[in-house]
Amino acid sequence: MCPEQIIELIHDYLDEELNQEKEKTLREHLKSCKECETIFNELKKTEAFVKSISNMQAPPNFTANVLARLPKEKKKVWMQRWITNHPMLTAASVFIILMMGSLFSSWSQDQEFSVSKQKNLVIKNNTVIVPKGKTVKGDVVVHNGNVRIEGEVQGDVTVINGEKYLASAGHVTGQIEEVNQVFDWIWYHMKKTTQDAIGIFSQSETK
């Protein structure tokens, strides 16, 4: 029976695939047979040797080198990760986009003719006239219409989406401004907001 069948048993034992009965047969044989016992011990030693060298480390920068060789990442994924990594910047840019959007939409919606209400202003076919010899007090704002100044305006004149005609006799104490482009419109809004803010600030200061 020795050694071929026993060698098989030894290998099965090393693979942990021996049932109790066969293991008993093996153990008894090993006790009586020096030759098989040596082989058994040598195999166990071999296993231990091979296992003992099994702790290799990959070279440094291995992961970085692999990632550098990968095909380019999809833009969508990059965006998603950027968003999760920079929540504040994302919030800020969303805010700015919404702000711009609302300004644009108010620009396009705002197509109706309107004018600030003041005494002495005459309205004729989308044209606001400051009549000769008359004085208008306060700022005049005209949306989607023209303005013709023949008299005097004590304040600023702003024309949004329209044109202004200043007659030789006309006079404006403040500034005259024409807003026709979207960006002008945004600029105008921003200026107005700041001016309002400063106005509130200076008012509260004077109080």
Add this chain to the structure above:
Amino acid sequence: MDTIVKKRIKQVIKGDQDAFGEIVEIYKNSVYQLCYRMLGNRHEAEDLAQEAFIRAYVNIQSFNQDLKFSTWLFRIATNLCIDRLRKKKPDYYLDAEVAGTEGLTMYSQISSDSPLPESEVESLELQETVQKEILKLPEKYRSAIVLKYMEDMSLNEISEILDLPLGTVKTRIHRGREALRQQLRYV
């Protein structure tokens, strides 16, 4: 760990390379070791281990998520190594054995700066001997032995990685083990 790997795989399938970086971190040592033990050369082992990860990334769509990722990855790496061994032309690398010398590599010809303590030298010698004997094994026994003893894979996993019936895997391990015993018995 399996749940983490599963989660990362899902992200990788969506194209997330950072998630793949984590996968590489988890498996880099074992994949590198598999390649090194198969090829016996650090330079080639690094190259092929990287290649294995890249192929896994590129082909991640074909990975069946119900199976073990490590089995799939090791299968890619093993096949790459076997292909390389079959195509191998004689190349000269620093850690290739110098012809006509026993166990002497180009590394040993570069003088080392710090002398190693004796016990370390001994264990290094043992390591070199064992590695050399593994490399002497025919490639079909070598892959089975490396997967079993270096990578601690079960016989079933090895049979999946090598795409062989369990019986064949057992035979290869038995023969490989016996060949190693003949060589290492007097160490």
